[in-house]
Amino acid sequence: MKRFRHKLYFKVAAAIALSAAIVAVLSSYFFYFDELARNEQDSREHVHQLSRTVEKTASIAVYVQDSVLASEIIDGLAINDLVSEVELISEPGFSVFSGEGSLVGKEGVSTLLLYHPFSESEVIGELKILPNEAFIARNAKDAAVNQAQMLALLTVVTAILVSFIVHKTLTSPLNRITNKFEEIKPGETCHITVPRFHQQDEIGSLVKGINALVSSLNQSIDSERNLREKTEILEKKFRLIFEQASAGICLIDSENLLVTANPAFHRIIFKSHSIADAIGLCLTDWFYNKQQLESFLTDIRQSHHLDTVALDLKMKTLAGSPDCWVHCLFSKVLDGESQSSLMIEVLMYDVTERTEREINTRFEADHDGLTHLKNRRAGRRSLMDLFERAKANSKIAVIMNIDLDNFKTINDDYGHEMGDLVLIEVGRRMMSVFRNDDLCVRWGGDEFIVGCYFDSSHFETRSLPAIEKLAAELREALNKQIKLNGELSIKIGGSIGIAIYPQHGDDLESVLSAADSAMYKSKQEGRNQYSIFNSELTDGSSTCSKSHPKA
Known part of the structure; x- marks a missing residue:
């Protein structure tokens, strides 16, 4: 022991x-x-x-x-x-x-x-x-x-x-090598045999270093040459990938100018500018909201946390060309030569078709499929936003409840297909009467709701004439003849009930109820007219202050 x-x-x-x-x-x-x-x-x-x-x-x-x-x-x-x-x-x-x-x-x-x-x-x-x-x-x-x-x-x-394993691979071979060193005499040439299974490890390297220093140097030169050839092959492959990629790829410098770009990038940019070569031009010039994009690129360069960011951007297009949307991936890179100049790599994909599908999907979800007016769900949300806007600015919002007169007889006499044509025409006429920022909603069946914002806080003194004028225009538009297929034309009117927020209610439901009561008042007094809700009567019933039959 x-x-x-x-x-x-x-x-x-x-x-x-x-x-x-x-x-x-x-x-x-x-x-x-x-x-x-x-x-x-x-x-x-x-x-x-x-x-x-x-x-x-x-x-x-x-x-x-x-x-x-x-x-x-x-x-x-x-x-x-x-x-x-x-x-x-x-x-x-x-x-x-x-x-x-x-x-x-x-x-x-x-x-x-x-x-x-x-x-x-x-x-x-x-x-x-x-x-x-x-x-x-x-x-x-x-x-x-x-x-x-x-x-x-x-x-x-x-x-x-x-x-x-240590004994077999380390201590035992080292012991044999040590014994060989002890047998070497000064002035004698002795070749130490590399132990078995150690040709490629540290023990083999030690023996090979003693026996073949020059050979090792030649092997290093050969290895360097092989590495250079492999690097050239890889460079050619990456260049091929860069030029044949379906995604647009480019590099921009600190001034947002293009340093290099592949053919796919030029094909995408050609929709914005008819140019043969985009190198040296400013990337942000091809997009809407140029200043916001420039600010965003500055934030990427200055931030230590934003290394890769993706955005959907709308490109400027040539006159007469359809809209073009691209998905851009921005990544920070360093110049390979100086390792100090910060650049941004941009990968660009044309997502126009996908974006248009998303826009259409959102439109279909919020609009009535027949009249293309807002549906009840989206209309309720928009009306609540309208009330919030009026409340925040201390102004008024007007709600008009429109119910078509005798619409059921059209379906009964001419069929639901003709009824649909009437509803489409009614929706078109409503849109022609009101402004773009007014809300026209198909509430259900032949019932419609309109929401209008008035820049006034007292509807009796300032806005009442404008409200009555707007209601009269709507009544006149609905009362015109509607031409159907062939020689067939019909005349249909609408009973209109008007309520004002916040005078007739402090929330959407109460104002809608007031407008509904005013609409029924118009029905009772002969249809095809408009009435404004009056909540000041003492009998407790919801009646109307004014009824305006057709002249």
Whole structure:
């Protein structure tokens, strides 16, 4: 034992064994608690991921109040062992749950807000999930124990294996090399043979360095030449990718001038300017909101957090050309030669078709498909915004409730197709009477709502003549003959009820109710006229201050 304890391989083996024992104990101890916490965290994150996978479907279920779809979503979540109970609720009182009761007030509940399918800022409900804490804790503990045991066993096995490998690959070859060095005599040429399996490692390098210094130098030169050839090949490939890419690629300097650009970039820019070469021109000149884009590029250069930013931008186009939208990805890069000049790389994709589809989708969601006026949902939202504007500026907003007279007889006598043509023409005439900033809404069927903003705070003294003039123009427009297919033409009027915010109500519902009462007053007094709501009568009924029949 005394003879071997001074040997290198004995010292290495003893050091590895002692280190392995210490590492096995400490790592198993700390790894157990770390693995326990991590498994519990992974399980809770998995529960959260489950809720995110059904977020869109749950939003649709809440939006359409579909209890069957909601139950399928909840059952699909509750079947997972990590989930104890699930509940899907919304403000109007719609609630579906998997357990014995509601999860409101229970501890540990994970809540996911559900947003309106067409408005990401409007919350319409919540998806609540109660994790199965007992199952999570049990699984986490079992996994942590197994991992700790496996770690300890792996450490011991690794120590034994490392000791054996170190002896075979390090201490034993070094011992043989040392013996060879001891056999070398001054003045004699001795070639040390590289030990087996060590031609490419440090031991082999040591022997090769002694035997073939010149050979090593030649190999370095050959390696450098091969590397240069590979670099040239890669440069050609990247140049080919740059020139053949379908996305427009360019570099701009600190003045937003183009330094280089690929053919795809020139094809996109050709829609804005008929130029043969864009190099040296200013990138921001080809877009609307030039100053905002310049400010944005300055922020990218100065900020340490904005390295890559994506934007959808509208390009200026040639006269008579359609609109063009591009998706741009801006990334900061350093000049490869100076490594000090900051440049911006721009990747540009033509997304005109996608943007137009999004615009059309938003239009279809907010407008009536027949008359192209705002639908009831979008109209209600716009009317509330109109009231907020009037309230903020201490002005008034006028609501007109229009109900077409005898419209049912048109459908009965001529069919719904002719009725649709009448509604389309009514919508067109309404749009011709009111300004672009006025709101024309098809409220439902043959009922329409118009909202107007008046820059006045007292409608009786200043705005009343203008309101009556506007109502008279609308009545006259609706009273004109409507030509249908062939020689057929009909005449249809409308009963109009007018209410003013805030004089006739302090919210949208009360003003709409007042306008509806005024409209029915017009119906009672012979139709085809307009009436202004009067809330000052003492009989408690909603009547009108004025009725204006057709002259």
